[in-house]
Amino acid sequence: MTSTLPAVTTPKVPAQRQPAPMARPTGRTTPPLRLRSSRPDLILCGVLLVAILVVQGWNIADYPTLSDDEGTYLAQAWAVQEGRGLAHYTYWYDHPPLGWIQLALLTWIPAALSPESMTVGTMRAAMLVISAVSAVLVYVIGRRLSLPRWAAGLGMVLFGLSPLSVVLQREIFLDNLAVMWTLLAFALAASPSRHLWHHFGAGIAAATAVLTKETMLFVLPAVLITMWRHSHRDTRKFAVTGAVTACALIGLSYPLFALLKGELLPGSGHVSLWDGIKYQMTRPGSGFILDQGSGSWGVLHSWLYYDRVLIVGGLAGGLLLLVTWRWSVTARALAGPSFTVVILALVAMRPSGYLPAMYVIQALPFLALVLAGGTASVAHAVLRRWRSEAEHRYLTGGRYALAAVLAISAGAYVVPRWYDGDRTAVTADANAPYRAASKWLSTEVPDPGDTRVLVDDALWLDLVHAGYKPGLGVIWFYKADLDPAVTKTMPRGWKDLDYVVASPTVRRDAVDLPNVKAAIEHSKPVAVFGRGEDRIEIRQIQTASGGVR
Structure with a gap:
């Protein structure tokens, strides 16, 4: 059919006024987050934080069963408070003492007000402070690493409400304190302002994490990767050098402490740091984690008993992000957490290594972040197919319907399993x-x-x-x-x-x-x-x- 409308001559737009084609994103997909200035982020993070603290705090003294390790760390904190030294018995170099010194500070006020309340069940409440800080840091890191708001919230939920997290984060473990400092190091390393002092602070926080629980040493390369990616090109060398120097100098304070006490090397009549390191390196292993009947196999299944979603999904998310690293913005942004998951998984799979039950605490926030990031990456890839104008016109409702179906299906699988685990945590009396x-x-x-x-x-x-x-x-x-x-x-x-x-x-x-x-x-x-x-x-x-x- 031939148009009867008169032809319209379109004036030629000068070359310099031609709109440039939209470029593909090469860096961040979301603006850098400053949580204090983003009202939607503050509201979402605050609501999720309240939910996490209610679930983790309810029945905290009665479940899970009190452990000897919890009692040891709290008794050592009590010894610090009472001026009895670094431990309630002869201190030996099992773990650096900074962890229970922090516990002594956390429990100092309630212990001063009510000395008889300095018991494991009661003082578990102090761990809620650590859980709160760590949960907020997971959200901040997610946003600073380019996750959309909903994905950062998902990471926070995975970290704070997984039955495995609820059980282990309630307990008075040094790993929970070390994870908080590690997350702070990541948050500072990914700071959108790129101030040099933020990177120095990341080095200090990383050293504090290692002096709280020495196994966090394995995570330091991932902190360095995050800092390298987020530092300014012109000041990168200064930032990384300053962070490494700060971390090393603070970390060396522990062997210096042993040297000044005359306990660096073995000798008659005293303990030594060398003996402590030797014990950790030569202690009997718990077997290969995939060898049925080994102690490590039992530990793995105790984790899976509480939550398969976070462990299996987190490992799968980390693998997905590493595979898609070259062409996925999300994968590149989450390189640090993905690398952390890989490192911790490889350490856990040592054939002759020792695998304690609380080891997974160190991986929980990073499993949550990479699972949330993997979910965001898959959602972005699926919905990307509807980008053309015609598809947008006719299929917008369809793509959101698909997203809703996927979300409901995932919820239908996860929620009943989490409900059973979290219900046990808030109702059972194991003590x-x-x-x-x-x-x-x-x-x-x-x-x-x-x-x-x-x-x-x-x-x-x-x-x-x-x-x-x-x-x-x-x-x-x-x-x-x-x-x-x-x-x-x-x-x-x-x-x-x-x-x-x-x-x-x-x-x-x-x-x-x-x-x-x-x-x-x-x-x-x-x-x-x-x-x-x-x-x-x-x-x-x-x-x-x-x-x-």
């Missing part, structure tokens, strides 16, 4: 046996001040507050065999004890501790709390004649 044992030892023993009892560290502070003499009356069970300062007060070995509290930890490790093993064998239960493998037995030592000591 009733510990509370009952603590009450019995506080009320049924006639003279606590003249009684000697072996316990795990989860109960140590409870009994100190009940009147037992720290170090001499209430004894951390490992020290009865491994600390000469304690064994010399027990010239007759197990016969110098009155009670042994056989918790699951004590029964498990007594095999390699002669005094503890003998104390259990030469005692009879006078009170039992709980059932099965989780029971706690209070056992009274029996002499050869059949009477009590």
